[in-house]
Amino acid sequence: MTKTGTDKKLDTILKKYEPRPDSLIAVLQEVQEKLHYLSEDALKRVAERVKVPLVQAYSVATFYNAFSLKPKGKYIIQVCLGTACHLQNGNQLIEELGSLLDTEMGVPTKDGLFSFEAVRCLGCCSLAPAMMINGKTYGNLTADKLKKIIKEYKAK
Amino acid sequence: MDKIIKKKDLDAFKEKGNRLLFADSVKIAVQAGTCGIASGAQEIFDFLSGQVSSGKFVLSRTGCIGLCKREPMVNVSVPGSVTVVYADMTKKLTEELLKSWIKGETPVKNSLMTLDDALYANPLKDLKLPSGHAKYRDIPFYKKQEKIALRNSGFINPHNLSEYIARGGFYTLFDVLNGQDSDKIIDEIETSGLRGRGGGGFPTGRKWRSCRNAKGDKKYVICNADEGDPGAYMDRTVLEGDPFSVIEGLAIGGYAIGANEGYVYVRAEYPLAVETLKQAIETARNHGLLGKNIFGTDFSFDIRINRGGGAFVCGESTALMASIEGNVGEPRTKHIHTVESGLWEKPTTLNNVETWANVPAVVNMGGSEFRKIGTKGSAGTKVFSVVGDIVNSGLVEVPMGMTLKELVFGVGGGIPGNRKLKAVQSGGPSGGCIPADKADIPIDFDELVKVGSMMGSGGLIIMDEDTCMVDVARYFLSFLVDESCGKCTPCREGTYQLKQILDRITRGEGKPGDLELIEEIAQVTKDCSLCALGKSAPNPILSTLTYFRDEYKAHIEKKKCPAGVCKALITYTIIPEACTACGKCLKSCPASAIEGGKKVAHRIIPEKCTKCGICFDVCAFDAVKKV
Ligand SMILES: Cc1cc2nc3c(=O)[nH]c(=O)nc-3n(C[C@H](O)[C@H](O)[C@H](O)COP(=O)(O)O)c2cc1C
Numbered sequence A: 001m002t003k004t005g006t007d008k009k010l011d012t013i014l015k016k017y018e019p020r021p022d023s024l025i026a027v028l029q030e031v032q033e034k035l036h037y038l039s040e041d042a043l044k045r046v047a048e049r050v051k052v053p054l055v056q057a058y059s060v061a062t063f064y065n066a067f068s069l070k071p072k073g074k075y076i077i078q079v080c081l082g083t084a085c086h087l088q089n090g091n092q093l094i095e096e097l098g099s100l101l102d103t104e105m106g107v108p109t110k111d112g113l114f115s116f117e118a119v120r121c122l123g124c125c126s127l128a129p130a131m132m133i134n135g136k137t138y139g140n141l142t143a144d145k146l147k148k149i150i151k152e153y154k155a156k
Numbered sequence B: 001m002d003k004i005i006k007k008k009d010l011d012a013f014k015e016k017g018n019r020l021l022f023a024d025s026v027k028i029a030v031q032a033g034t035c036g037i038a039s040g041a042q043e044i045f046d047f048l049s050g051q052v053s054s055g056k057f058v059l060s061r062t063g064c065i066g067l068c069k070r071e072p073m074v075n076v077s078v079p080g081s082v083t084v085v086y087a088d089m090t091k092k093l094t095e096e097l098l099k100s101w102i103k104g105e106t107p108v109k110n111s112l113m114t115l116d117d118a119l120y121a122n123p124l125k126d127l128k129l130p131s132g133h134a135k136y137r138d139i140p141f142y143k144k145q146e147k148i149a150l151r152n153s154g155f156i157n158p159h160n161l162s163e164y165i166a167r168g169g170f171y172t173l174f175d176v177l178n179g180q181d182s183d184k185i186i187d188e189i190e191t192s193g194l195r196g197r198g199g200g201g202f203p204t205g206r207k208w209r210s211c212r213n214a215k216g217d218k219k220y221v222i223c224n225a226d227e228g229d230p231g232a233y234m235d236r237t238v239l240e241g242d243p244f245s246v247i248e249g250l251a252i253g254g255y256a257i258g259a260n261e262g263y264v265y266v267r268a269e270y271p272l273a274v275e276t277l278k279q280a281i282e283t284a285r286n287h288g289l290l291g292k293n294i295f296g297t298d299f300s301f302d303i304r305i306n307r308g309g310g311a312f313v314c315g316e317s318t319a320l321m322a323s324i325e326g327n328v329g330e331p332r333t334k335h336i337h338t339v340e341s342g343l344w345e346k347p348t349t350l351n352n353v354e355t356w357a358n359v360p361a362v363v364n365m366g367g368s369e370f371r372k373i374g375t376k377g378s379a380g381t382k383v384f385s386v387v388g389d390i391v392n393s394g395l396v397e398v399p400m401g402m403t404l405k406e407l408v409f410g411v412g413g414g415i416p417g418n419r420k421l422k423a424v425q426s427g428g429p430s431g432g433c434i435p436a437d438k439a440d441i442p443i444d445f446d447e448l449v450k451v452g453s454m455m456g457s458g459g460l461i462i463m464d465e466d467t468c469m470v471d472v473a474r475y476f477l478s479f480l481v482d483e484s485c486g487k488c489t490p491c492r493e494g495t496y497q498l499k500q501i502l503d504r505i506t507r508g509e510g511k512p513g514d515l516e517l518i519e520e521i522a523q524v525t526k527d528c529s530l531c532a533l534g535k536s537a538p539n540p541i542l543s544t545l546t547y548f549r550d551e552y553k554a555h556i557e558k559k560k561c562p563a564g565v566c567k568a569l570i571t572y573t574i575i576p577e578a579c580t581a582c583g584k585c586l587k588s589c590p591a592s593a594i595e596g597g598k599k600v601a602h603r604i605i606p607e608k609c610t611k612c613g614i615c616f617d618v619c620a621f622d623a624v625k626k627v
């Protein structure tokens, strides 16, 4: 049986961690990052590797916001709805993104390029409203700025 | 890599560090914390990287110096002169000013201030003060600040160990390991009156003492960098700007309580902080400052980083430890304290980032010196992130005891647009809203509790008169509903029911008796929840009910939102007499809810209006009214 690219990626990740239960979260984090979600198969293999029952891997995967059992976009847009951003109308950005990308929160665009979600505070409150795309933070956002940024990512 | 074992090794690093900090050539350091980068610092750094081969200046980077509103900022020093900080920089301005900088000139254009304070002095020689610039203490924002936890941020290169050592770093650890009894260190921390900076304000010395006295073959120290309170970012700034101070603090703590392993639990949303800390740990390890037999003594100590998974409750001590163990982050009852049975059921000391960053400074200056700063019950300084409706939004470190008023109007520069202060929210989702007329209370752990709020981790959200306090309470409740772990019923159901009621009230469906019902549910949630998340969850709603009850009543009885925030309770209309028919709102309305034509006053079609408020914002003639 030949292995798919995803399988190989998973192998590489699994090998990096010690087969101990306390590696669970770190392994899941890396799988989430590299494969954009935790598939059933991935969860089973991670559980096996770090020697925890599948149910524990599943409960951890569903407890933390950082994990998702469904694919996310290649670019994950995290819109801040922390206190400062809430007061600066961060909600408006969420609405704006919905119409801009023609999708709703948590559902990737058809081309798989983007998905967006809400987070509570990115630690850039003086630049509210703020958002982060794959680890890069953007602040003082307006509808126009948002449009421009999305366009840049589409062109990448 | 050269190991640091003897004092003379430290001295050698110190000398090197001083040469880097106070260079013989023109030096440009870009303040490149997350906030700086988001404002454009990376672009400036990249541009300068491209120019550095000219050999006419050296390029470095540093963390954030606090005045986030004015970023990107660039520190420039020419040989023999005090550093000048430039603010509101762009790539273009950098390009222009660079021409002068490389000639050894520091023009005043875009200059914010000089770093002429004793805190940033060159220990080896006096530096010349370049003329025409504002001095550090001339700036109202910095005038009354006193920096301990932020002593290095925005000044040193966080990746450079020798610069940290040049600032006195690791000498304290050296002295501690060479001859100090661990009890004596704990004495020092107890004398200092240092209280935990992560929320509860528990006396740090007492915590350490209990942990040291607890039985166990293995013990742990943990740094809580989960920084979950929205609006607070001092921990991120310390990790990004001065990671070695946390490492040194943890090592001192480890030695004092008898732990050889430390953990830093950092939240998922802080990639740059994780990266900076990771590099710092590796550097420290490479030089023998972490690992086996530090400074050639019997003491071995190492640190691991765990990244959080985006769950607020994991900032709670028992949940955090469960999460490090690889489990779901649910709190447990604390009938046995974590200092006796914490991580892997071993005695564990958990402190916040700012607390750890304070530790080397406290031990170095001595407990009684530290105690002289601040108030009787709250010694030292506290870092606050002052954000929201405030002119100088950013990070400040002030002595405890300063009044809120002074912090907002003195340091913070007041409310933009000459609007009135309505309230200050402190303590995150566990805290409360302090009304403007109570703003003369001193900042102190116990004083804040007396007015129904708490210190929390130091996020202060400044709210002007256009803020609806019912909406603020509803916001915090929705945060808590999302973040309640669900383990116990009072918190899971209590927060949910409270939110339902607030949702109704802000929709204009409030009923008589709602406020009494809120108070009843709040009381049960407070009394019966398992962990502090649930126990403090009603605070935002109770404090706003205490101070802003009339605003709740207006929503319920008159179906009005006095601040004009709750969408269901406001309508936008255009006053025909004021409308010049310029057409701007008509073009901007995303819902096509505005009609009108050339020379015909415009009108909003109520059925189509989504109340986004864009017309209100764009109208240059104040013709759009919100009622
Ligand atoms: C729900 C909840 C969230 C918390 N979040 C944090 C946090 O993000 N950072 C932090 O340092 N402490 C947080 N705390 C407080 C910690 O439980 C703990 O008291 C603190 O880290 C101890 O360190 P300190 O004594 O230095 O403040 C939280 C507490 C609760 C109940």
Ligand code: SF4
Residues within 6 Å of the ligand: B313, B330, B331, B483, B484, B485, B486, B487, B488, B489, B491, B492, B529, B530, B531, B532, B533, B534, B535
């Ligand atoms: S009080 Fe809330 S967060 Fe704490 S254990 Fe109970 S449900 Fe979980």
Ligand code: FES
Residues within 6 Å of the ligand: A080, A081, A082, A083, A084, A085, A086, A120, A121, A122, A123, A124, A125, A126, A128, A129, A130, B230, B231, B232
């Ligand atoms: S509230 Fe949005 S970055 Fe802090």
